[in-house]
Amino acid sequence: MKTKVTIVKDFTKGKVDDKLFSSFIEHLGRAVYTGIYEPGHSTSDEQGFRKDVIELVKDLRVGLVRYPGGNFLSGYNWKDGIGPRESRPVRLDRAWHTIETNQIGIDEFADWAKKAGTEVMAAVNMGTGTIQDAADMVEYCNYPSGTAWSDLRIKNGHKEPHKIKYWCVGNEMDGPWQICHLDAVDYGKKAREAIKLMKWTDESIQTIVCGSASSSMPTYPEWDRIVLEHTYDLADFISIHRYFENKGDDDDFLASFYDMEQFIKTSCATCDYVKALKRSKKEMMLSFDEWNIWYQSKLEPHPWMTEPRILEDHYSLLDALAFSGMAITLLNHADRVKVACLAQLVNVIAPVFTEPGKGAYKQSIYFPFRDVSLYGRGTVLTPIVRTENKLTQAYGEVPAVIFSTIYNEENEEVTVFALNTNKNESSETQIDLSSFGKTQMIMRTELSGKDLGAKNSLENPDAIKTVEISPVQSDNNIYDVNLNAASWNVLRFKICK
Structure with missing residues (x-):
């Protein structure tokens, strides 16, 4: 996808x-x-x-x-x-x-x-x-x-x-x-x-x-x-x-x-x-x-x-x-x-x-x-998203991958929140930040796992937790990332002077 x-x-x-x-x-x-x-x-x-x-x-x-x-x-x-x-x-x-x-x-x-x-x-x-x-x-x-x-x-x-x-x-x-x-x-x-x-x-x-x-x-x-x-x-x-x-x-x-x-x-x-x-x-x-x-x-x-x-x-x-x-x-x-x-x-x-x-x-x-x-604090931007849809019984066709993008002008950062709702297929995702000039990905985290039924407990408090992933580098402000199946992702970018 x-x-x-x-x-x-x-x-x-x-x-x-x-x-x-x-x-x-x-x-x-x-x-x-x-x-x-x-x-x-x-x-x-x-x-x-x-x-x-x-x-x-x-x-x-x-x-x-x-x-x-x-x-x-x-x-x-x-x-x-x-x-x-x-x-x-x-x-x-x-x-x-x-x-x-x-x-x-x-x-x-x-x-x-x-x-x-x-x-x-x-x-x-x-x-x-x-x-x-x-x-x-x-x-x-x-x-x-x-x-x-x-x-x-x-x-x-x-x-x-x-x-x-x-x-x-x-x-x-x-x-x-x-x-x-x-x-x-x-x-x-x-x-x-x-x-x-x-x-x-x-x-x-x-x-x-x-x-x-x-x-x-x-x-x-x-x-x-x-x-x-x-x-x-x-x-x-x-x-x-x-x-x-x-x-x-x-x-x-x-x-x-x-x-x-x-x-x-x-x-x-x-x-x-x-x-x-x-x-x-x-x-x-x-x-x-x-x-x-x-x-x-x-x-x-x-x-x-x-x-x-x-x-x-x-x-x-x-x-x-x-x-x-x-x-x-x-x-x-x-x-x-x-x-x-x-x-x-x-x-x-x-x-x-x-x-x-x-x-x-x-x-x-x-x-x-x-x-x-x-x-998620700042100004919400409306991204242009091209992705595949999936068919649901309750709602018909809905986007398989959804995003929210936040521009924090004070900190000179852009954060992209991404949810891949497809349980079986990852998404090869291209994020274009060209309108911001020179940028750099400074953080990437993911919440996912093979067992979607896993739960935290007092005895096992870390069965589910966010994990850090190495940031992707780019020379042209276009970033290629893979969003794993059934995953919640946070990607933060610094706007460079």
């Missing part, structure tokens, strides 16, 4: 926002308890946060962490998680059929985020919660002092405001599974009034309204249109969510990026329709604040318990490759997707996995996420 990629400096798509490399922690399973928080663990700090997890999160350079949910959000009272721990109520979390001890709340999570080198993307309850609850949370978190809620924060040990800028107005309110599910009109009205009161409390915040929980929802994209007609002038983003799993056909699974791309395009078209309807000059941006590989079919009922082992998917090399296609798609739509949250961060469908009282390790999806976070 032969592929030719021509990268032209002036073919710009959009600037990558640092928030594109964000994530998500919900009070779900072991994400919080024995995930980021485990008092008594050998690595835990004075607040009970696992320092081994903090270091792994730092390595990912996560922009924002969405908190505290998720389905958990729609039945959660944020006031249960503040004040002296011994006075906090133990509640039933009806969303996930678990017992919530409320030992971690917004104050502690804000502390953890600082330690992990990230920021909080807070979420307010639009299920059982009221508009007043939402505004009170903004006041508690962001108002300096001199009011009941801000002074209570100070009394609780946080003199300085948390200064949380990004706020999700509910979660997946289009879903019948959501506590106090609303139709689009009712949610649109409630979200509009919530945003008004939240921004009247702190005019500097930015808000994200609930779009569709999946492109497969029967209400999509009508839900998004109706919600935006109520909130377009006040909201800053609309959220969309999408998960994929291997349902038995590897080729379909590896082509999941195609479905994700159509979802983004349709969502943008819906936003632009409402923009025209409103005669607005504002372009609505997307927050893809839940995306990942998730084997939802494996979720089974369980008795009431704290810290249940649920949604603990153990990811294979094949999962990491499908994940890589999704990461490329997000980069290639960075002109409209300004926030993206990998769901989730620790233990629950996550790149980082821990065992209570033991160590932590990197799952297979850790590596492509880290690659794009480290080297």
Whole structure:
């Protein structure tokens, strides 16, 4: 299989926002308890946060962490998680059929985020919660002092405001599974009034309204249109969510990026329709604040318990490759997707996995996420790609090899991310960088292997890992590289003066 990629400096798509490399922690399973928080663990700090997890999160350079949910959000009272721990109520979390001890709340999570080198993307309850609850949370978190809620924060040990800028107005309110599910009109009205009161409390915040929980929802994209007609002038983003799993056909699974791309395009078209309807000059941006590989079919009922082992998917090399296609798609739509949250961060469908009282390790999806976070910052270019297509049952013909190209003008570098989804055939690939003048390949890495079912574990943490390959040299800025079958590749080039 032969592929030719021509990268032209002036073919710009959009600037990558640092928030594109964000994530998500919900009070779900072991994400919080024995995930980021485990008092008594050998690595835990004075607040009970696992320092081994903090270091792994730092390595990912996560922009924002969405908190505290998720389905958990729609039945959660944020006031249960503040004040002296011994006075906090133990509640039933009806969303996930678990017992919530409320030992971690917004104050502690804000502390953890600082330690992990990230920021909080807070979420307010639009299920059982009221508009007043939402505004009170903004006041508690962001108002300096001199009011009941801000002074209570100070009394609780946080003199300085948390200064949380990004706020999700509910979660997946289009879903019948959501506590106090609303139709689009009712949610649109409630979200509009919530945003008004939240921004009247702190005019500097930015808000994200609930779009569709999946492109497969029967209400999509009508839900998004109706919600935006109520909130377009006040909201800053609309959220969309999408998960994929291997349902038995590897080729379909590896082509999941195609479905994700159509979802983004349709969502943008819906936003632009409402923009025209409103005669607005504002372009609505997307927050893809839940995306990942998730084997939802494996979720089974369980008795009431704290810290249940649920949604603990153990990811294979094949999962990491499908994940890589999704990461490329997000980069290639960075002109409209300004926030993206990998769901989730620790233990629950996550790149980082821990065992209570033991160590932590990197799952297979850790590596492509880290690659794009480290080297995907700059301006997305639109390359000219000539490659072969492959036939899938779910999506018809899709490109066998896909790319995202990033120009980092500040560092004078070009990075090419390449995914070969063909499991049987390598791609003889020619990369033309002539428009940049003199260049030099400075790094090349690959994630691949003969066993696509291989997985990392605490006992064997390096079964899957990125390997370095010798860079290819060129005298004419045209590079010939071989992209192995079923492989994720990162190629970095320095622009020479």
